[in-house]
Amino acid sequence: MILSRRSFMLGGAALAAVPAKVLAEQTEDGFTLLTMRPVDARLMESDRPATKLESLSGAWPPPVLRARQGEEFKVRFVNELDRPVALHWYGLRGPSDLMSISVAPGKDNAFDCVFMPPDAGTFWLSPVADVSRQREMGLYALVVVEERELAEKFAEIPLIFDDWQLTDDGQIDASTFGNLQDAIGQGRLGNWFTVNGAYRPKIDMSAGLVRLRILNAANVRTMAIVFKGADPLVIAEDGQPVPPRELSRQGLILAPGQRSDLLVGEGEETLTLAVNLFEDIIEAAYLNRRGASQPVALPDNFALPPNPISTDLDLDKARTVPLTLEGGEKGGMTGALYGGEKLDLRALLEKGMAWAINGTAGLAAQPWETFTEGESVVLDVDNRTKFDQPLHIHGHVWKIIEDQPQPWRDTVVIPAGAQAKLGFVADNPGEWGIQSAFAERVDSGLITSFEVTA
Template sequence: MTVSRRRFLAGAAALAGMPRLARAEVLTADGFIEIRAAPARLRLLEDGSGETAAWLLGSSPGPLVIRARQGEELKLRFINDLDREVWLHFFGVRGPAEVMTINILPGPDQAVDCVFTPPDAGTFWIAPMADQSRLRDMGLSAVLVVAEREPLPGLEDTVLVLDDWKLDEGGAIAGAFGDVEAMVGEGRLGNWFTVNNRFRPRIPLRRDAYTRLRLVNAANVRTMGLLFKGADPLLLARDGQPVRPGLLNGKALSLAPGQRADLLVSGAEGDIRLALDLFEDVVEIGYLIAGEGGSERAALAENFALPPNDLPVPDLSGDPRTVMLVLQGGIGGGLASAVLNGAERDLRTLLQNGKGWAINGVAGPAPQPAFTASRGETIRLQVTNATAFSQPLHIHGHVWQAIGAGDPAPLADSAVISAGETLSLAFKADNPGLWALHSLVAERSDGGLITSFLVD
């Protein structure tokens, strides 16, 4: 295993007008896939007009897709051509702590190598972990697709990255970053919706095959309620982990920022329109166009499901240790003070330092982790959302399970906790290292809604 240079918490071709999804195919002499963070110019407005100055991973205007296989070594080399350092995290990947969050300084001589073997098949996301509001909103992310050990025959594979951009009439990114009102409020909501960095793209869909749609919500704060007009997709996975397949039955698929889902669709019945349910309105954002192949699709087993990953299931039989976490802050959150950089600060001082959120009274990463778990120990997190907003949370390096009445919930790396509610999340601490737990809303994570834990 090649270790990253710094740890984070130590102190199918498209139709006309649709860009090809960039694939990481640049191999170095020593067998690494080279990925560069670099400035780019996008044309996000209707008919490709306007110009948006963006920062991307990869050289294509479409999102970068890195393809790997479960159980096989993956060698990535990250180079930062921007004028600032970049922290990146592999969202949902249960790899080694040393390479799941990396710091890349500017310059080709500061390249960072990541070498690991993905333990799980699924759809994962590589995105910023510091200065998230700016870097995510500028487009700096990539999709990691890990194929199953044994190929699944007869399935096409299409990645769809959903995003909302805050643009002015000319297509430039609007508004200043670091806005305090956005940080303590809803966050940086966009006004322009794209799929794969294009406005209302037309994406080809085979008629004679099933297509696995891999969806990623790359927005800073917006939860995407995705509707499929002309189809009833089968939900196969969430957060990269297979679930019991089930039809959407006309309901919107809800994806918080950073969440992923895999769906099964077919073009046998014709085109499919993608739309967002915005509560007060429904907006079409893209089209899956039935094209190639005949009208008869390939047969699929009635009990088709993705093969499960070998996940660490929490053991709840022995009354596991409970850790209390209280989410605080934001407008209406009642946060009067919090610990910042080891000292208690009043709210005015917190805001002056870009903080307005806290976990257990601490704003941002603390010198010491919030708790320490022994390797193999089951931890039950009792998370209380004392804020006025629904809070999507993500855990690094692990998967957790919501505990409550009824059937066991599926294992995932994220959870959404409603305002004023408490949710129990259990996980088996099987992956050693220093890890983070934080908000999936970019501005809130930047603003202090993040903590760490240690597995020794």
């Protein structure tokens, strides 16, 4: 393993070379300013038409927001689009009234979001309503929360993978938004791949030790990312540190919304990042080694410092509650509650609903379940659908309960037709959600809410 070596090489720069405009604008009063507006984006080659998108920062590529663990993080949202935008801080465990917000159109409706992230790591900001349309249009940002204390100073590169469903003239195929077949089936798969909002970008990278912060922002595609020119180590998943380990032969597998931090050792060779489509492999980005290196000591037992998450899951005293997933193509669902009314499948589909959690499609008027702060919870998940289901929990982290130790993270995948137990400590008061990480599925019913009372 790379980490068995006592010495690495670190580039002199604190950050690897990344286009400056990927960073969000700062205001004089200390806010990170995000102005949502339409943009022309170069998703394709330079001689192809620009793609009409929307951006949280009013610019392209998508922004990278930066905060520091335990310090005040101030973001001001201005919505210059023609509709409200509901957003969620995916993976961040801040206060419940600020982790999901709605920003109305107009400069007079600017929304200030101020909180202190308790965890360091790689997170993201993305729509939580009308997800299939707004995520596909580019309304998302990577969120980097730096460690309060980290002896090792790495160069780093943010890498946002996405796929887009484009027409022949390079525009988003809006004709398929709301498509029923996408809702009940596999979802909206793209036909064009980008990294950091560009086609096959060439990104300068230190010749020394580099931390890659990788996000899969696709609507539904699980990315299998392979690396040529390096054997990186996984050091964090969904923002939570893990014991460093080598990648599997399949590469880095990320469901939509999942993130991983990788550590790449020193070298001279250009790294090629590709997406394995199993019937083909598509080269997606190139990391070009640049600059001199200097030695830096890294202990054999290196690991990122742990976050202050609640890991004292008491399985003997835990409350076990069922979480049944139904719906989708050939899923056998005959009906569900929607808007407080029991509807058969045909009536649900007419309203754009195709999935249900515990017999309810979409959010109900009241939370599905209430837990007491500090309570240990085990969700007995039964995936009765014909599809793998990546599930995201708001404001908390959870893990699959198995005989072997499992990592704490905020998005896990339940295989088609499988059962699993998900454990977490309900330690963050407020109202929270459990939702599909697939954009089309959350819009068509695969979401519920729960409450944690102090």
